[in-house]
Amino acid sequence: ISANDVALSGYPVFNAPTEIAAALKDAGFDGCDTASNHSIDKGLAGVVATGDVMDAAGLKHTGSFRTAEEAVDGGGVLYDAKGVSVGHLAYAYGTNGFPLPAPWVMNINNADKMLADAKALKAKGAQIVVMSVHWGNEYQTAPTPDQVALAHQLLGSPDVDLILGDHVHVVQPMEKFNGKYVIYGMGNFLSNQSPESDRTLLPSTQDGALYTYTFQERPDGGFDAVEARYTPTFVHRPDYVITKTLSAADAAVHLI
Numbered sequence: 001i002s003a004n005d006v007a008l009s010g011y012p013v014f015n016a017p018t019e020i021a022a023a024l025k026d027a028g029f030d031g032c033d034t035a036s037n038h039s040i041d042k043g044l045a046g047v048v049a050t051g052d053v054m055d056a057a058g059l060k061h062t063g064s065f066r067t068a069e070e071a072v073d074g075g076g077v078l079y080d081a082k083g084v085s086v087g088h089l090a091y092a093y094g095t096n097g098f099p100l101p102a103p104w105v106m107n108i109n110n111a112d113k114m115l116a117d118a119k120a121l122k123a124k125g126a127q128i129v130v131m132s133v134h135w136g137n138e139y140q141t142a143p144t145p146d147q148v149a150l151a152h153q154l155l156g157s158p159d160v161d162l163i164l165g166d167h168v169h170v171v172q173p174m175e176k177f178n179g180k181y182v183i184y185g186m187g188n189f190l191s192n193q194s195p196e197s198d199r200t201l202l203p204s205t206q207d208g209a210l211y212t213y214t215f216q217e218r219p220d221g222g223f224d225a226v227e228a229r230y231t232p233t234f235v236h237r238p239d240y241v242i243t244k245t246l247s248a249a250d251a252a253v254h255l256i
C-alpha cells in the first residue's frame with residue numbers, strides 16, 4: 001500500500017491506494033494477511049508503508065514486517081473471538097524474483113519454520129491457530145501435490161488448526177485432514193481480474209466465497225473444528241459489486 005497515494009500502480013508491480021485499508025475496516029475486517037508474491041514490489045519502504053497504513057486504519061496484519069522485532073516467531077497476531085484467543089500467521093512461496101531486503105521482511109513457506117512459529121504462538125496464548133498460505137499454480141482449480149503435502153504436514157501438528165490458501169485466483173477444493181480444515185484456494189473475493197480485463201483469463205477468476213469455520217471447545221480446553229460453511233460469491237464488472245451466487249437457504253446446506 002502506498003504511503004501517500006503517489007505513484008499508484010497495478011500489475012506487474014503493485015502500489016495500492018491508502019483508502020483500501022480504511023475500506024476494509026469499514027467493511028468489517030479485523031486484519032489482513034500481508035504475505036504474497038507481491039509483498040515487496042516496492043521494497044522495504046513499501047512494506048513499512050503497508051504496515052503504517054493498516055495500523056492507522058485499525059487493522060491487524062501479519063506476513064510482512066517493518067522491523068526484525070515484528071518478525072520474531074513469525075510475527076503472529078492474536079484476535080479475540082467470543083472470549084477465545086485466535087492466532088494468525090501468514091506465509092508465501094516467494095517474491096517474484098525480488099530479493100528480500102532482509103531475511104525477516106517476509107515469511108517464506110518452510111514447513112519447519114511454520115510449525116515452530118505456530119508452536120510459539122500457542123505458547124503466547126493462542127487457543128486456535130489459523131495459517132494463511134500463499135501457494136499453488138495460478139488459475140488451476142486443483143491443488144498441486146506440493147500444496148497437499150504441505151497442508152497435511154502442517155495439519156498433522158497439534159499447533160495448526162486451520163489453513164486458508166490463496167494466490168491461485170480461482171476457487172480450489174476444501175479438505176478435512178486430521179480433523180482440521182484446509183481451503184486450498186479461496187478464489188477472488190474482490191478483484192479486477194476477468195476475461196473483460198484480460199482475454200487470457202477465465203470467468204472463474206471472478207469467483208470467490210465467504211467461508212465460516214466453527215470450532216467447539218472440548219472438556220480439556222482444546223478446540224475441534226466441527227463445521228465448515230461456504231457461500232459462493234461473484235465479482236461483477238465493471239461496477240465491482242460482489243454478489244452471493246446462492247440464496248441464504250441454499251447456502252445453508254453447503255456444509256462440510
